[in-house]
């Protein structure tokens with residue numbers, strides 16, 4: 001009886017470790033959440049942009065936009081450095097460029113604007 005009770009803490013420890021590993025693995029494949037704004041809720045455009053990014057872009061550009069072997073880095077101010085405004089970046093996303101696929105017909109202009117704002121403002 002006492003043996004079982006003494007066994008409990010280590011069982012709990014193993015459970016915590018496994019849960020922690022699973023959480024880490026899951027975290028690696030999701031993109032950063034949108035922070036709550038002054039209105040007390042996250043900006044809905046950025047939330048929509050995050051969905052588009054996870055569905056359509058992260059496979060090549062990485063969950064945090066850090067780039068993968070299939071697509072370059074987009075995060076940490078890249079859009080502001082490379083483009084005067086989001087219109088020029090939207091042209092690349094809609095029309096494609098070399099190995100970057102064209103998204104016109106797959107995404108609306110609003111979705112493209114939302115995902116670019118998410119990349120620029122959150123990633």
Ligand code: HEC
Pocket residue numbers: 052053056057058059060061070071072074078082089092093097098099100101103115116
């Ligand atoms: C199949 C892989 C792939 C997917 C999916 C993809 N991209 Fe790309 N993307 C690329 C590649 C490769 C480039 C580099 C293109 C080049 O060499 O001109 C690129 C370039 C870009 C650029 C230009 C970066 C720069 O430095 O000028 C932007 C912006 C961009 N992608 C945004 C997106 C967005 C937004 C999505 C999702 C809607 C997306 N990409 C989905 C592969 C991808």
